[in-house]
Amino acid sequence: MQGKKYIMGLFKDEDQVVSTLAALKETAYQFQRVHSPIPSHKIMATLDLKKSKVGYFTLVGGVLGLISGFALAIYCSTQWSLIVSGKPIISLIPFFIVGFEFTILFAVFGNVIGLLTQTRLPRFKGLAHYDPRCSGEHFGVLAACEPM
């Protein structure tokens, strides 16, 4: 983005942002991003964004968790082959509880990894041209244009 000039419009109303985004398409300015204090469906719909991929991370985590939970319970039981309460060494019904809890745990780990990688956090230095008012009561629309 070297050499480009940036301008940010600050608005207090998300409807104004939506109309600005529509109007921006008709100009020579290149839309960069919108900062907002809340997740705005109107803005997201206007930008016509693709569906987030976080869910795939969550799904992979969940599947790995289910396998890991059962694997752990089965491994431990086979290492200590003692029949307890007349149940088989590998008892799938009680092990389902371990599998279930691990599914949730690993799905959440996957979800967190998905969130961090997709939102590109942590980024302690922040973003260039960010205005702190955008976490308060303003919506900020950032646009760029080529220098004259």
Add this chain to the structure above:
Amino acid sequence: MPQLTYASIDQTVLDTLSPAKKYYWAIVAVLLLGVLVGAACWIYQIFVGIGVGGQNNPVAWGTYLINFVFWVGIAHSGTLISAILHLFRAGWRNPIARAAETMTVFAVCIAGLFPFIHLGRVWQVYYMLPLPNQRLLWPNFLSPLMFDVIAISTYLTVSTLFWYTGLLPDLAAVRDRSQGTRKKIFNFLSMGWTGAHDQWRHYTRGYLFFAALATPLVISVHSVVSWDFALGITPGWHTTIFAPYFVAGAIHSGLAMVLTLMIPMRKIFKYEKIITNDVLENVAKTILFTGLIVGFAYATEFFIAWYSHNIVEMESFRWRAMGDYRLEFFIMVVCNTILPLLFLFKNIRRTIPLLFGISLFVNLGMWYERFVIIIGGVAHGFSPHAWGLYRPTGIEYGILIGSFCLFFSLFLLFAKHLPSVSITEMKETLEHGGSHAG
């Protein structure tokens, strides 16, 4: 909420983070003293032995496990409010969601301490971990106690991550209105969140998945806790209704604790415009609903005992209502099922001192519910020659007081140093009436 604006929400919440006055630190110091009392009692028990508690033969499970179940129960309403009501798009949960989630995290941490305390030889806790070892011993995953280890540690991890994820945009809001060291700290904590549209796009999906995963988890956790009892053959414990009964009871006690915490916080932080009477009334209505479920469960237990024609079960429940612990049983029934019926009246639901008072009674009643179930089961089992009684000792009361002081001191520290109301979700309530809809 016509009187609220984005700016007024920011201002109200940020005002709560202003430097604390002396009396705040005095209260924290008193609570920390209580924590020291609890810690001293535990240390004494470690040096002298588990016999300093009142546990005996046959009542080997005493207050430590009562406290464990009580604190896990307290935790549950936080997840109900943050996850389940989020999925139902109940906008009224937004003002209290943050504080309730925080309550969940602290309550699970404290609950997690009690199995350690109950172990006696706490240094042997690693026996429960599936680690290769010289003893060639491995955890038995057929045991409900091992289910519990997995469920509680999963719950603590998930609720902490869920809480922190919800906090992220608010930490950025505080960062952007801070200077100096505080700005640096909040910049680190907020991980550089900027609220860019692409971040929100992923965040709303991720938050939705969090809620969708936390919902079955919370139900499973207290079901697993109930199976610690129900999978045993002890009379009074061995019943299939325990899982739903425990989950309803957990939410009942947790919602009462929400009122106990929210009402003073609302007054002190001048949150009246945010945590409105309508919000508190909705919590009261939910307590009324869970109280009816709990009351139905109490009655069902007696019905099952009578209908089974099992003389041991029948004796167990006769003794529960008319035996040595009839006072505890009476406290349980009155506080958990009869007093919440007062919430049928709208003027009681909207009278703050009454809401607060009833919430305290429900907390008390739910502690006694666990007393009646846990102690009552093992004290009066199959063989009359093995019947026995139990009373907590001073050491156990010391640890109980320490746990309450730890909970309240952690909550006080949180309320003064982090946004105790979700700024983002309150703004969303103004805009959409919902929250983080993915």
